[in-house]
Amino acid sequence: xxxxxxFNCKDSKKLESMMNSIRHRGPDDSGTFExxxxxxxxxxxxxxxxxxxxxxxxxxxNLSMVxxxxxxxxxEIKEELKTYGYKFNSYSDSEVVLKAYHKWGVDAINxxxxxxxxAIYDNISLELTLIxxxxxxxxxxxYFDGRDFVFGSELKPIIEFFRDKKELKISKxxxxxxxxxxxxxxxxxxxxNCYKVPAGNYLIFNTQKSKIEIKEYWSILPFFKLPKFQKxxxxxxxxxxSILIKAFRYRMVSDVPVxxxxxGGVDSSIVASILQKHYGNIHTFTIGFKEEKYNEAxxxxxxxxxxxxxxxxxxxxxxxxxxxxxxxxxxxxxxxxDSSGIPTTLVSQVARDTDVKVVLSADGGDEIFCGYxxxxxxxxxxxxxxxxxYTIRRGTNSIMNLIGDxxxxxxxxxxxxxxxxxxxxxxxxxxxxxxxxxLALTSYDIDxxxxxxxxxxxxxxxxxxxIAPMQGMMLWDYHRYMVDDILxxxxxxxxxxxxxxxxxxxxxNIAEFMAxxxxxxxxxxxxxxxxxKKVLERYIPKEMIYRKxxxxxIPIFEWFSRDLKKLFDIYFQKSKLAKxxxxxxxxxxxxxxxxxxxxxxxxxxxxxFQIWYEKYMR
Numbered sequence: 001x002x003x004x005x006x007f008n009c010k011d012s013k014k015l016e017s018m019m020n021s022i023r024h025r026g027p028d029d030s031g032t033f034e035x036x037x038x039x040x041x042x043x044x045x046x047x048x049x050x051x052x053x054x055x056x057x058x059x060x061x062n063l064s065m066v067x068x069x070x071x072x073x074x075x076e077i078k079e080e081l082k083t084y085g086y087k088f089n090s091y092s093d094s095e096v097v098l099k100a101y102h103k104w105g106v107d108a109i110n111x112x113x114x115x116x117x118x119a120i121y122d123n124i125s126l127e128l129t130l131i132x133x134x135x136x137x138x139x140x141x142x143y144f145d146g147r148d149f150v151f152g153s154e155l156k157p158i159i160e161f162f163r164d165k166k167e168l169k170i171s172k173x174x175x176x177x178x179x180x181x182x183x184x185x186x187x188x189x190x191x192x193n194c195y196k197v198p199a200g201n202y203l204i205f206n207t208q209k210s211k212i213e214i215k216e217y218w219s220i221l222p223f224f225k226l227p228k229f230q231k232x233x234x235x236x237x238x239x240x241x242s243i244l245i246k247a248f249r250y251r252m253v254s255d256v257p258v259x260x261x262x263x264g265g266v267d268s269s270i271v272a273s274i275l276q277k278h279y280g281n282i283h284t285f286t287i288g289f290k291e292e293k294y295n296e297a298x299x300x301x302x303x304x305x306x307x308x309x310x311x312x313x314x315x316x317x318x319x320x321x322x323x324x325x326x327x328x329x330x331x332x333x334x335x336x337x338d339s340s341g342i343p344t345t346l347v348s349q350v351a352r353d354t355d356v357k358v359v360l361s362a363d364g365g366d367e368i369f370c371g372y373x374x375x376x377x378x379x380x381x382x383x384x385x386x387x388x389x390y391t392i393r394r395g396t397n398s399i400m401n402l403i404g405d406x407x408x409x410x411x412x413x414x415x416x417x418x419x420x421x422x423x424x425x426x427x428x429x430x431x432x433x434x435x436x437x438x439l440a441l442t443s444y445d446i447d448x449x450x451x452x453x454x455x456x457x458x459x460x461x462x463x464x465x466x467i468a469p470m471q472g473m474m475l476w477d478y479h480r481y482m483v484d485d486i487l488x489x490x491x492x493x494x495x496x497x498x499x500x501x502x503x504x505x506x507x508x509n510i511a512e513f514m515a516x517x518x519x520x521x522x523x524x525x526x527x528x529x530x531x532x533k534k535v536l537e538r539y540i541p542k543e544m545i546y547r548k549x550x551x552x553x554i555p556i557f558e559w560f561s562r563d564l565k566k567l568f569d570i571y572f573q574k575s576k577l578a579k580x581x582x583x584x585x586x587x588x589x590x591x592x593x594x595x596x597x598x599x600x601x602x603x604x605x606x607x608x609f610q611i612w613y614e615k616y617m618r
Contacts, residue, residue: 002026002056003153003495004066004119005041006128007161008207010034015041018157025068025153025495033057033064037207038121038128041157042066045357045498054092062124065098068153069116069138070502072250077111106131106202109217113250113507117153117197128205134218135364135506136199136483139491143194144212149205154492155189155333159616168194170617175335175582176454179446179605182337185484186456190334199483218508220478221463223515224471233534236521240513241535247507248274251360259283259356261347262311264299266529266536266545267365271504273539275360276307284309285351285359287316287343291555299547306540314350316343318563321554325564329612331496337605338485339556344493352497359494363486364505367478368514369529370522375470378441382469385431397428405447419598434469435461438476444602448587468519478511557600568592568603571610580613 003025005018015032019041023030026043033040042056058065071077074093077100082088086099093114100108101120106129109118115137120129130151132140142151143158150161162168174188187196197203200218205211229236248271252258260275262268262284276282284304288297297313304311324342332341351359366372385393405422412418422445430440439456458476465472487503494501514522517531524530536545560568570576572592577585588606591599 002045002066002068003043003157004068004117005152005157006039006066006119006121006150008038008128008149008205008210010036010039012039014161015039017163018152018160019043021156021160022152022154024498027498029055031055031057033059033066033121035121035123037126040064040066040119040121045495045500054090054094056094058094058098060095060098060102062122063098063102063120064123065094065101065118065120067094067097067116067118069114069118069133070253070500071097071112071114071116072253073111073113074253106217109202113509115503115506119151126207128207129202130197130205131202132197132199134200134508135487135503135511136196137487137491137503137506139488140197141189141194142197142203143191144205145193146210149207149210149212155191155194158191158194159333168192170580170582172450172452172582173454175609176450176452177456178335178337178609179449179602180443180456181481182444182601182605183481183485183488184334184336185480196484199479220508220511220515221460221475223512224463224467224475226516228518229516233521236517236531237534240510240517240531241538243507243510243513244270244535245274245278247510248360248504249279250507251502251504252279254358256357257283257355258358258360259285259351259354260309260360261344261351261362262286262300262304262309263362264296264301264303264544265362266371266533267362267505268300269303269540269544270365270532270536271360271362272303272309273307273536276309277539282307282309283351283354283356284311285347285354285356286311286313287347287350288313289316289555291558294555299544303540303544306544312350312354314346316346316554318559320346321559322564325567327496329608329615331492332488333492333616335605335609335612336488336492337601337608338489339554339601339604341489341493342554344489345496348493348497348499348501352499356499358500358502360502360504361490361494362505363490363503364478364482364511365529365532367474367482368505368511369532370470370474370519371529372473372477373528374442375473376523376526376528378438378473379470381427381441382434382437385427385437393428393431397425397431400425400428434465434472435476438473442481444605446602449584449602449606450582451584468523470523471519556604557597560600560604561595567607568595571607571614576610576614580617583609 003022023043026045029044031042040057056066071093074096078096081099088095115133117138117140118131150158152158168191171192174184174190178184187198201214201216204213260272262272272284286297286300289295321342324345426440430436460475460479461472464475490501521531533545572588
């Protein structure tokens, strides 16, 4: 795993400062390539072929490459390339990526199983090609204003490039998304003219014409349009287990120790159980809390003891949280609102302290197998609300609009009743479609915080909805929440500590298979992740499977209503908010005054933005 940077000119000083800004992604080695038209930089975390033969930038004939990721099936591709006369000097996957591109061009990526952000510069055509993996596990940002083209694994190097050149401006579209959903999606970044290369896409930048072209090479959506499998339940379980075993084994390709983040939930348990049985000698890591309702460590320990892994656990207290919070906006270099980034960073530290350099994280299971509780909760709400005639829904909403949510606070003194009233109003206001209801109930109420807004859309919802409303929700999350929240969280947390995070459940073969599985095998008789749980039953007892899921959440209200409350007092000051005048002081004061478990996440989002602004925009 590594960090990559580049830009369309020659400037050794800038190149070095950009690489230094992401040295945590690759402390083992570094290298540069400079020409009149383009510069490339690479910092290396050695995972495969620890020798100098894996050094980058790597060159072959007219091509120069920097690459971040892992191609797990590189040995098979290497053997195929040998039949065409290619010779190899290393045991790394990097050399295979470069020569596969030389042989097949961008079509080479259809052969790759893995996660990757690839940059290849052609010294003849003077074109740069950026490629991001199918799902978006590896980050890849680029800035383009018609003149300057800059890319990097994170935003830090792009900030460095412009440090003494010009001031980067905040994107209001991105800022709205951050406060509305807690992360920045839609391939936006917090800065204007700066974007993410979309997952499953490649970008070509022509240095002569100064133009970019973006093309999609993979999407999960066509697989949902294929006929569903006509197989028995047992046949589906057998086939899924076989696909999982193969995908998980690929993620063990490494020349350094490998571990697994284990929460005790279905997803991490199936990764650990399968690999312990079919591979062996697995190390597992988990985080616990003294606050019992957040503590999942005991379940993880039960699973670890049953399957026989070498298990390590650590408890996160408010002191440890404060230490990570001090580095939070440095780790996540644009506003990022998922507070579970704190325990994810700590569990990464625990793994690093045991000399494990590669960790597997079981993300993607909820979006692929139907795991989030909100799916069936919102499905039940939608089924009820759509039974009410549209004219009645519209009329009731009009009356509630006339009353106004602000005025209702003066009439209703009970906070729970007030909350339920506003929730009903929110549902009625957004009851035109399943997509509108889902976004309304999975986003935050920020009316009055900003004086601008943006429509948030995801076209894949309709494709899934034709199968089942919950499938539409799953596809929404697969393309947005999973990529720009969950995967961003794991990438930044692990790489901040110079360890590599891998996502075995996001093997594209698993996603393609599940797209053709009938929906009733994902959610059956009120049981979520039905098919996945049936596979897991072959490895651990049922009582370890069928229990309430918790995940790496934190007691955010308990902490910020006591010891960490002073941070709100510091960063919500009028003088600090006046530095940008983007947020409504009255809204913040009102929400802070009535701080509760119902609005603590909104206050957390404001706090993180304030800390981020102070660090990066001063």
